[in-house]
Structures are given as structure tokens and as C-alpha cells.
Amino acid sequence: MLKCVVGGxxxxxVCYNGGSSSIRPCLYVPTSYFRSGQPQSAxxxxxxxxxxxxxxxxxxxxxxxxxxxKNPHKHISFKQRTVAxxxxxxxxxxxxxxxxxxxxxxxxxxKQVAVAGTNSKDxxxxxxxxxxIPACLxxxxxxxxxxxxxxxYTAAYTPRDRDKFEGKIRAVVQSIIDNGIDIKVYLD
Numbered sequence: 112m113l114k115c116v117v118g119g120x121x122x123x124x125v126c127y128n129g130g131s132s133s134i135r136p137c138l139y140v141p142t143s144y145f146r147s148g149q150p151q152s153a154x155x156x157x158x159x160x161x162x163x164x165x166x167x168x169x170x171x172x173x174x175x176x177x178x179x180x181k182n183p184h185k186h187i188s189f190k191q192r193t194v195a196x197x198x199x200x201x202x203x204x205x206x207x208x209x210x211x212x213x214x215x216x217x218x219x220x221x222k223q224v225a226v227a228g229t230n231s232k233d234x235x236x237x238x239x240x241x242x243x244i245p246a247c248l249x250x251x252x253x254x255x256x257x258x259x260x261x262x263x264y265t266a267a268y269t270p271r272d273r274d275k276f277e278g279k280i281r282a283v284v285q286s287i288i289d290n291g292i293d294i295k296v297y298l299d
Contacts, residue, residue, distance in 0.1 A: 196219065198267045199219060200218070200263050200266040201218055202215055202268040202287070203215075203216060204280055206242070206247075206280065208242060209241060210241045211228060211246055211250050211279065211283065212250070213226075213251065214227075224257075224263050225257035225258040226254070227254035228250060229242070229249070234253060244278075244279060247283045247286065248283075250286070251285070251286025251289075254283075255289075255291055255292045258287075264292060265292070265295070267294070268296050269296075269297045270296075270298065284296065
């Protein structure tokens, strides 16, 4: 039905002024053109992505949307609310193929209290290798000394998802414990 009506209007046109003259409707179809062998269509935006807006019409969709909780009234336990204050320091260990680095960070202020790594000048000169077990033990010893200077005697450690609590990571943690810092290890 619609096809017949549109076809008739396109063939005959639309009459005005009592039917003496008619206007033929035209359809504007944007076409692409070729430049240097590649089709070019509409101009792109500044960021290379068209600036559409999200559901709230507040921000362009190129910005990262904040995650919304499925249940906004979900109960947060007392432990979840107070763990950052009860155990304020966390141990972070990073081991690559070339070096070992460990740091103790305050959870609330995100400031690093003590840092030690095999890339630092004082440890680098004394070690024959920067990524073996004796290097891990040296990093743990230096980190424990620097943490005691900053009056930090306890910390919590949770391994990353890809890390296993064995080998070099265990050597760093054991060296820190042996040098007077109490480490709580949380294994999931």
C-alpha cells in the first residue's frame, strides 16, 4: 500500500495552485566519493569517533561510563567498611624477568611508605643478578628496614590473580617477616 502511494507521488508529482502546476519530490541520498582510492563518507569528529550521547544525554559516549551497582541498597558489612583502617598498609610485589620490586602502601592515602627494588642504585651494585632468589631476599631485607624507619610494623598481602604464592614471591614475603615486619597473607 505504501509502495503504491509513494510510487504514484514520485511519478505524478504533488499539485499546487489548483492543479495547474506540480512539484516533483526529490530524495536526497548522500553519496560517498573517492579520494586516493578509498571511499570517504561523512567527516569524522575530532576524536575519530562520532559524538553520540549516552542514555542520560549528559556526556558524549566517548567518556567511560561509571559502573552502576545492580543493587544500590546492598548492605556493606562492618568489616568491608573498616578493613582499610584496621589494616592500613598493604604490600605490593612485582617480579619481572629483569627485576624485583616491592612496596608498602597506605590504603587510605595511597602513599608509598617504603619502596625497595633491584633497579635502585644501592641494591643493584651489590647483586650479581637482579631477578633470582638472593635478589628477592635482599629486596625483602631493604624493604623491612625502610618500613621500620617509617614506623610500619604490620602489613597485609593479597597476591594478584596471576601470581602464585611460591618461589620468588614467597622469598620476598619470608624475608620481610624474618626482618621484623608482620605480614598477613590472604590467599583466596
